[in-house]
Amino acid sequence: MHKANISEERKKYLRSILIKKVSIKLTQIAIIIAFIVAWEVLAKKEIIDSFITSRPSRILETFINLSRNQLLMHLGVTCKETIIGFLLGTSIGIFVAIILWWSDFLSKVAEPFLVVLNSLPKVALGPIIIIWVGAGTGAIIVMGLAISLIVTIMEILNGFLETDKEKIKMAQTFNCSKLQLLTKIVIPANISTFINSLKINIGLTLVGVITGEFLVSKAGLGYLIVYGGQVFQLDLVMTGVIILATMATVLYGSVVLIEKLLSRTHKFG
Amino acid sequence: MEDLLKICKISKKYQAKNGEVDALKDISFEVKQGEFVSIIGPSGCGKSTLLSIIAGLEDKNSGTLYIDGEESSGISPKIGYMLQKDSLLEWRNIYKNVIFGLEIRKINTPENRKYVEELLKKYHLYEFKDKYPSQLSGGMRQRVALIRTLAIRPKILLLDEAFSALDYQTRLMVTKDIYEIIRNENVTTLMVTHDISEAISMSDRIVVLSKRPATVKTILDINFEMEVRNPLSVRESPKFSKYFDNIWKELDVNA
Ligand SMILES: Nc1ncnc2c1ncn2[C@@H]1O[C@H](COP(=O)(O)OP(=O)(O)O)[C@@H](O)[C@H]1O
Ligand SMILES: [Mg+2]
Numbered sequence: 040m041h042k043a044n045i046s047e048e049r050k051k052y053l054r055s056i057l058i059k060k061v062s063i064k065l066t067q068i069a070i071i072i073a074f075i076v077a078w079e080v081l082a083k084k085e086i087i088d089s090f091i092t093s094r095p096s097r098i099l100e101t102f103i104n105l106s107r108n109q110l111l112m113h114l115g116v117t118c119k120e121t122i123i124g125f126l127l128g129t130s131i132g133i134f135v136a137i138i139l140w141w142s143d144f145l146s147k148v149a150e151p152f153l154v155v156l157n158s159l160p161k162v163a164l165g166p167i168i169i170i171w172v173g174a175g176t177g178a179i180i181v182m183g184l185a186i187s188l189i190v191t192i193m194e195i196l197n198g199f200l201e202t203d204k205e206k207i208k209m210a211q212t213f214n215c216s217k218l219q220l221l222t223k224i225v226i227p228a229n230i231s232t233f234i235n236s237l238k239i240n241i242g243l244t245l246v247g248v249i250t251g252e253f254l255v256s257k258a259g260l261g262y263l264i265v266y267g268g269q270v271f272q273l274d275l276v277m278t279g280v281i282i283l284a285t286m287a288t289v290l291y292g293s294v295v296l297i298e299k300l301l302s303r304t305h306k307f308g
Numbered sequence: 309m310e311d312l313l314k315i316c317k318i319s320k321k322y323q324a325k326n327g328e329v330d331a332l333k334d335i336s337f338e339v340k341q342g343e344f345v346s347i348i349g350p351s352g353c354g355k356s357t358l359l360s361i362i363a364g365l366e367d368k369n370s371g372t373l374y375i376d377g378e379e380s381s382g383i384s385p386k387i388g389y390m391l392q393k394d395s396l397l398e399w400r401n402i403y404k405n406v407i408f409g410l411e412i413r414k415i416n417t418p419e420n421r422k423y424v425e426e427l428l429k430k431y432h433l434y435e436f437k438d439k440y441p442s443q444l445s446g447g448m449r450q451r452v453a454l455i456r457t458l459a460i461r462p463k464i465l466l467l468d469e470a471f472s473a474l475d476y477q478t479r480l481m482v483t484k485d486i487y488e489i490i491r492n493e494n495v496t497t498l499m500v501t502h503d504i505s506e507a508i509s510m511s512d513r514i515v516v517l518s519k520r521p522a523t524v525k526t527i528l529d530i531n532f533e534m535e536v537r538n539p540l541s542v543r544e545s546p547k548f549s550k551y552f553d554n555i556w557k558e559l560d561v562n563a
Binding site: 210214 | 460
């Protein structure tokens with residue numbers, strides 16, 4: 040597109056879009072700043088009790104202290120558990136979904152079990168997992184898996200089953216085998232299903248890992264938050280929550296980045 | 309000339325949870341080498357079912373099917389089936405779409421690829437071979453789908469309302485293009501349509517089916533005695549409206 044070809048109306052239109060975008064961003068930033076400032080000021084004037092609410096300057100202090108000693112370690116532990124849980128959940132989920140897609144009989148048999156497991160609050164499995172796997176990193180990863188796996192299976196199986204019937208029929212006119220159908224039609228047609236499932240999965244695995252850390256761990260962000268609560272150190276709790284939020288954003292952002300890279304080399308619907 | 313396709317007393321009942329559907333009853337007709345035959349009949353009478361049986365995608369309940377002199381069951385490599393929707397794969401470029409059938413049938417050989425490239429060149433699609441389906445017009449997509457079907461060098465081409473998704477203008481042009489390709493490549497064709505004009509404009513013979521369960525009502529020979537025949541020019545012929553009335557009445561009696 041050449042700049043010279045853009046008409047006055049078009050310029051106006053583009054500018055109005057840009058202005059809107061910028062003002063939304065600015066408002067968002069302003070809200071955060073206002074919130075932090077209000078929090079700090081109210082705590083300083085002792086209108087709110089900073090023993091219960093903590094305050095931004097002390098959170099920053101805790102953050103700096105933590106980075107001198109343990110923060111990176113805790114962050115690393117949670118990150119590692121989440122990524123292992125995520126990779127396991129995604130690959131096992133895809134594998135099971137493929138098997139269920141392959142056999143209509145198996146998928147009909149599995150359906151009620153999946154529905155029950157899906158609606159069961161997985162935290163309830165905590166004690167069982169701890170007894171079976173032991174109170175350690177293993178249990179935390181299994182907890183992450185427990186939360187993300189069933190959703191992955193259902194999401195991907197659904198996508199597979201909803202593959203355009205016309206495309207399947209077209210492939211069948213060439214006498215295509217089930218394996219060819221899977222690799223040449225169903226999987227490539229479902230790239231966006233995979234991406235969506237990755238997006239959901241990364242969040243769910245993190246939920247599972249933090250739940251697991253609440254229950255058993257000796258390290259990790261979940262542990263840090265629970266520990267902070269137990270010793271009534273709200274500074275620690277707040278710092279942990281903020282780091283966790285940042286980490287969740289970064290993990291989700293990496294999935295979005297993968298999506299962008301994929302869409303550059305691979306067209307999908 | 310030899311019967312390339314011979315359909316003998318084919319019947320089909322669908323079994324569904326809420327009952328049986330009688331789709332086809334004792335359908336018989338032949339298609340000779342090099343012929344263009346159309347099947348016309350009211351909507352829902354069983355035309356797609358018949359093509360699917362010939363292609364081997366559906367089982368028949370009774371009757372026999374001969375392809376190139378041999379009794380056939382299952383999916384025959386001698387048949388190319390072009391469906392109503394082009395079903396181009398949006399993640400493959402045009403070239404990769406066109407060789408899809410070769411890949412699936414594991415005959416992606418240099419000779420076959422060369423043949424595909426010739427077809428693409430001959431029908432003005434070669435320069436688009438690296439483009440993706442979404443970048444092509446409806447008419448072009450339909451031509452790509454046809455070349456994908458022809459790539460496996462079928463002896464018989466089946467078309468199931470292959471143009472009905474296109475708007476009227478495009479449809480006339482595409483009909484002409486596709487007709488030229490089919491005649492050039494000398495492919496025997498069996499086409500299903502519910503459009504009387506389309507059937508007359510392209511066919512050597514028209515099989516008129518009754519409403520469901522479909523039986524053969526009549527088989528009509530079409531002959532315009534023209535030197536160069538194409539789907540647009542025959543519409544000018546006085547015979548065209550005669551044929552039209554004929555078929556219209558055959559279909560109407562059933563209604
Ligand atoms: N898989 C199926 N199961 C049950 N009934 C079917 C099935 N496919 C088609 N039918 C029924 O068979 C009849 C003929 O369908 P079809 O061959 O698609 O008609 P046409 O192509 O002439 O419009 C219709 O009544 C349709 O509802
Ligand atoms: Mg039909």
